[in-house]
Amino acid sequence: MANNDAIPVEPDHGGGIRQRSRASIERRILDAAESVFAEAGFNGATTAEIARRAGIPKANLHYYFKTKDDLYQQVLTGIVNTWLHTADEITAEADPAHALAHYITAKIELAREQPIPSRVFANEVIHGAPHLGTYLGSELRSWVEAKAKVIRGWITAGKMREVDPRHLLFMIWASTQTYADFAAQISAVLGRDQLSQQEYKAVARQVTEIILRGCGLTPPNPS
């Protein structure tokens, strides 16, 4: 766990040095924590390694974040907040094919651009989500119910084949996030260090095609 280089310190241009410095150092710590948690999980992550990557002494880390759990909570909260608004285009008025294609493509792009937070979240859920409190059963559940209602509306309107919308969402999550969470496996099997942007586009197209056709929809022609 001693690989990544420390995160470079940003110059402190103008404005209250204290406040700005505080914000930037907290950001550095959170970024460092994110990567360490993603690589080692909550238990395997050490505050010493997080501090090292953030470029500060361990004692200083504990000045900004009282406990390791506190730090982990903040990382999880950040991820969750990012994810809450990724399917805004799934609305009753939208065209199902376009909305789903857009959602799937966006999720694949997210998997490519930000695999690390995805892994922290996946790790947390695999271990039974002990630090997620009631989030999954309340907020996320409501979110899913709302989206499911939209999709059921599409089905009732005869716009797509009859499927269970919740399990359709699970399938989309799985098929897209696997490219972030299981990147090591995919890279090894394909024999590449990492996929090119072209390959990600091809993946997005294929996943979209299979799921849309599977729902009785015609995939929009990708431009």
Add this chain to the structure above:
Amino acid sequence: MANNDAIPVEPDHGGGIRQRSRASIERRILDAAESVFAEAGFNGATTAEIARRAGIPKANLHYYFKTKDDLYQQVLTGIVNTWLHTADEITAEADPAHALAHYITAKIELAREQPIPSRVFANEVIHGAPHLGTYLGSELRSWVEAKAKVIRGWITAGKMREVDPRHLLFMIWASTQTYADFAAQISAVLGRDQLSQQEYKAVARQVTEIILRGCGLTPPNPS
């Protein structure tokens, strides 16, 4: 890497108490280890907890398995061996629709019946597969290439739509294993402690339908 094969043993070829006891206690330890590794990951798992669940003193655990890493290797090997032969029905002669439907259904059933080993494996891969050595890039890669060749044959024969077989496999893995790995999330979102067997059958049917239709195949009528 030294496992208990190195322990000088063998003079008991009669199924005596020694051999029987050793086999059963090793099984108990491996089962305990499996569950602890699944819950806490490699780093978070403690040999003390594994020993406690196996009902033996910690020192005795270290008699059967020299190191924690040794134990983990054996757990991983067991999982991998189980998985190696789950898609035997995917052959050049087989009917694509039936073969894929059978594979997907079998994987969903495996996710229901043995979610714990799946989680250990998922956890390992998420963290970059540091303990899997060259398995992903050699054995698994060859396995995927062989299956991909079969599917390409189906495509060439005009039996199914043109897709990248490797990413199709990734999609099947993701869509099925998510019901083992992310069970906590799925349970919470659906508001149930765990899915009934009926629900698993419905899931298998829906995943099969979407993927087969997505590949231009007609799902076989489930009997």
Add this chain to the structure above:
DNA sequence: GAGAATCCTGACCATTTGATCAAGATTGTT
């Protein structure tokens, strides 16, 4: 039944790790 092989276990150790603290350094305020 005696001696050997195997198994069991409490006690122990070295290291790691999350967290604390006191003293010093820097920045803000009057």
Add this chain to the structure above:
DNA sequence: AACAATCTTGATCAAATGGTCAGGATTCTC
């Protein structure tokens, strides 16, 4: 300048943990 608030850090601690060991208990072989 003087004093307060905030930040930094080396040193340190208590707990947890992977692993060892010596010696006792049990089972096997002859």
